[in-house]
Amino acid sequence: MVAALGFGTEPRAPWAVDPATTRGRLYPETSSPTRTPYQRDRDRIIHSTAFRRLKHKTQVFVYHEGDHFRTRLTHTIEVAQIARALARALRLDEDLAEALALAHDLGHTPFGHTGEDALDACLDGFGGFDHNAHSLRIVTSLERRYAEFDGLNLAWETLEGLVKHNGPLTDPHGNPVGRYAERGLPHALVTYPEWRGLDLHTFASAEAQAAAIADDIAYDAHDIDDGLRAGLLALEDFEEVPLVGDFLRDIRRRYPGLDRARTIHELTRRLITAMVEDVIATGIAGLETIGARSAADVRAADRAVVVFSPAMAGVDRAIKEVLFPRLYRHPEVMRVRRDAERVVRDLFGHYVAAPDTMPEEWCAGLADCDSWMLARRVGDYIAGMTDRFAIQEHRRRFAHTPELR
Template structure:
């Protein structure tokens, strides 16, 4: 499949234009050297929360080794795929990358196990949601600039961050609206009843593609399942047959690499073709047409969407619920579940700046400060705090 270079055909009419951005909560003069979306991307990369992703679990694999994905390596892979989709569709690559790089900033230590545990702790205080937490990070918790809290990102990046999976209000909303998202929307409206722009939709699709490819890779490397096992997924079985037909007997490591690159390529090429069809179908002449199309316009074809579902259906029992992984997740949840009440009851156990915030509040407000502190932890920092507070070492391996 030959992809036309967008530099030749120019920007798509539905692409987000950085020179026409709806702006920032705290207006700033334009940069003479970078577009507004480039500035957003750079602020995200230089944030403390972004650096912490290097030491946060992606899908926890209970083995020692440096080659399994972390939340940071996952984020970088999502950013690369988002840029590839944006370039092929003549969208704004910098905006697609900015949304991709920010999408996981709200994740807790220990991956989804940590999020599940923190949500349970926060259930009576409004719950915990990593998407809403990402918004808190970039609008409140990063304290780098003299004039404001947060990173002061553009409307387009913020709407992409909260709506990349679809509208949050109205008949097309696919999940509950988190309290902080509603609070921020009242201050800086993000049109929560519409879809995000095409770049954010590309970032969401890139997240699915990266998950499928690298979870297969990590699961195979961890020996949680075999090539023969995953060949039962028709989409994967076809590609393994192709690899054998072209290369014959190939060492297992090379087969795994070849499979991963083919998975990414097939999904990306399908998404480009299908998205072009959908954009033509809805007559997308502007980014507003994409927002108000009533459906996602950057998407897989029905057969490829089914392939995505079949991979996830395979991975759920074989990887995410594998007995080795579940045992680790149980211990990781224990760490979070025991840390939370200690910090809530005795804020002095947190660093001074966090203790001061928590002591000044009661109830839900104090709980949210504690959740902010725990969510920002890396895996190893959380384990160190657990050992310091309870005098015992929690082994996750």
């Protein structure tokens, strides 16, 4: 079974991205004698300020709800592990897949998607906010650590995968598609000077697709885990979910009397394994179907190839049909979300009215700027905050700060 799914020590496949043929970096650098371009990118991401901040950014539960619930950082580590496993089985470049997994959530605001929605509303009329595009802005501009350039100066293939891991953003004529069809491409993307060179009309590499599906797998498994342990979900909620219900019944049959904590872990462990093996088998078949002989063939395909099978996609939908109303829309979670939205809105209004209360490096040059530049600068500042720092700043600026618990 393992050999059939592609595990082993085979060399990188022809459809994998080859670091020896990288399109390079915006600012040329001397090659490393000990690391490939994607190993260097992975290392730069891990050592970035934005990566460290993920430790105190929300996944579903705010940071002080409990030390054992996921944060953006622990989620990112789980995604990287799954992405690397997929890349190894599909004989892709593991370092590129890992780098993309590690970078995929760098652009998230405090308070998870709640913070993103609130900041997007605050920036309505000023280009809005999109966390995927903001990840690009972080690695190309906002990280300021190197003497010779702003950003991390990542390789083209890493930037491409970061922007397009969820699929093409435009059609071949440059018209935005999918979620961007109505609003247009995100402001943070089109302000990157080389954005047109990222081939937004094609799919990304198989490595980027592996990172994207790894994100879905990790989300499903750890949100079930966290929701059950928080008491917002019950094991019985999943009895009718395809595959998950089967796992649950088999666990109860094989281990009668097993305590709830171990039952939860056994359930999520089996789910991750099943999803990973499904993607590997489906990916191998998809690569064969498109006749992939190069990474260019993967990008030129008319669909993503590192995906769930139709049956597993149905399981994924069924899981989300439980998670959305019972976890993400749980009354307690919604109450905290409303309070978190208020924190972001209040901070945005305050800094727009008093930009000099931001740190010097953030308010520099704003004295005579227009409203657009001011709003975007404030948005960048708030997006970089951790949950904890945002709450602390709110307490400094306002008489009452909601208790996000």
